[in-house]
Amino acid sequence: MSLDAPHEMAANAIPAPATPSAPGPVPLDAQTAGTSFLSSIVGDNRPPSPPARLAGDQQQGPLVRVVPHLARAPIGRSTVHAARLLRPASWLKSHELSVETTYEQRKNGSSSVLFKLVAGPGLHWLKYRGAWLQVKRERETRAMNMMSGTPWETVTLTTLSRDRNVFSQLLSEARDLAMKGQEGKLVVHTAWGAEWRPFGLPRRKRPLGSVVLEEGVGEKIVEDVKAFLERREWYANRGIPYRRGYLLYGPPGSGKSSFIQALAGALSYDICLLNLSERGLTDDKLNHLMTNAPERSFILIEDVDAAFNKRVQTSEDGYQSSITFSGFLNALDGVASGEERIIFLTTNHIERLDPALIRPGRVDLSMLIGDATPQQAKRLFTHFYGVEQGETAEPSLSPDELRRLGDELERLVKKAMKAGKRVSMAALQGLFIQNDARTAVTACKDTYLSVANAQ
Ligand SMILES: Nc1ncnc2c1ncn2[C@@H]1O[C@H](COP(=O)(O)OP(=O)(O)OP(=O)(O)O)[C@@H](O)[C@H]1O
DSSP states (O other), rough: OOOOOHHHHHHSSOOOTTOOOOOOOOOOOOSSSSHHHHHHHHHSSSSOOOTTTTSSSOOOOOOHHHHHHTTOOOOOTTTHHHHHHHHHHHHHHEEEEEEEEEEEEOSOEEEEEEEEEOOEEEEEEEEETTEEEEEEEEEEEEETTTTOOOOOEEEEEEOOOOOOOHHHHHHHHHHHHHTTTTTEEEEEEEETTEEEEEEEEOEEEOOOGOOOSTTTTTHHHHHHHHHHHTTTHHHHHTOOOEEEEEEESSTTTTSHHHHHHHHHHHTOOOOEEEOOTOOOOOOHHHHHHHHOOOOOOEEOOOOHHHHTTTSBBBOOOSOOOOOHHHHHHHHHOOOOOOOOEEEEEEEEEGGGOOTTTSSSTOOEEEEEEESSHHHHHHHHHHHHOOBBBBBBBTOOOOOHHHHHHHHHHHHHHHHHHHHOOOHHHHHHHHHHHHHHHHHHHHIIIIIIIHHHHHO
């Protein structure tokens, strides 16, 4: 196919600020360049930047950024213009690249910044299943998302092909690519103003069995959540808001957050992490967030005691957020809609919580997630060094010795508990990560029994 060159293209191309020129031409033939350009157009599953015009619905992924604009780009609309614009050599090039960055701050203080080059504002050309497509990304200069301050964007796809199916094929492929990135992964959302946005990349799901709780505790929570999910009709018929609140309380490092994340993963739910100390959070925004969480997600509010122990909300730096205790209670109750709402609260200090917060209807199930019991310690040990396909994680360790070491650990944790010593699951995990099985048991003895014996 040979068509004429886009003389106006360079002049008309939108010079996006902070859009570096690519060092060389970037091939855009999707048949030879694979789907990489397609993925760069549709993005991955990171928070889109800037958001799409219809991005108000948090369920929309990158795919939806393309959909509404197709409607405004009738096929063949600019056939003549495009025919004039095209020249064989330049169709396969795009200099309009943007840098898309993702910043992730982890709970332990570490952070990472990822970047990738994506097709930026301007014109791009690609050949998709034999049809040439013009892709035009335009930023709105006047309108912007008031919540996040980012400009809206229009992506217009135009084709000369008579085959309209090319759009549906492209969109299905884009959707499949987007979904693949999330398959088997846990998506965590955080609040941006009054809307939810995915935070960082989707994470690998943690197997539920890797969080070792006291016998029966995890099972009880899982059963309760599953029973709740099966009773939508029951709630609707009785006019009861379809919501359930859970409180997991106990010492630090006992597995509260890990269990909630693993449970979300097991049920293919997302997590919506709500920080009540967030600057700018108001009662209204909180209410909006609680009632507009993405479908199939748990709302997780950690360390809820820190937020309202004196019915005043103060962050670490002394900033007082403008949410009120009664506003928080109202948001927890939610509007009496049929929307499913599952809320998890965690705390290290249940005694500091206001009784109004944990009354039934707001918190329906409270569970203590405690320090390690002797059996838990042994199970965690076995999980770490355990037998897989007939072999232990360490070749020099026979299954018999593993059992013996596990029993020894169980006994020593029992002894430590008798001596009033607390054994944290997080601390045990730390010892197991650093040591082989034999050294780990010796280290536990040194850590817990030397002190216990001395007492
Ligand atoms: N019961 C457990 N089983 C397996 N791993 C655990 C368990 N408890 C803690 N851990 C490990 O310890 C670390 C901290 O756990 P987690 O953050 O879930 O504890 P937490 O109870 O939520 O603590 P905090 O109250 O301080 O938020 C995680 O890396 C987790 O893997």
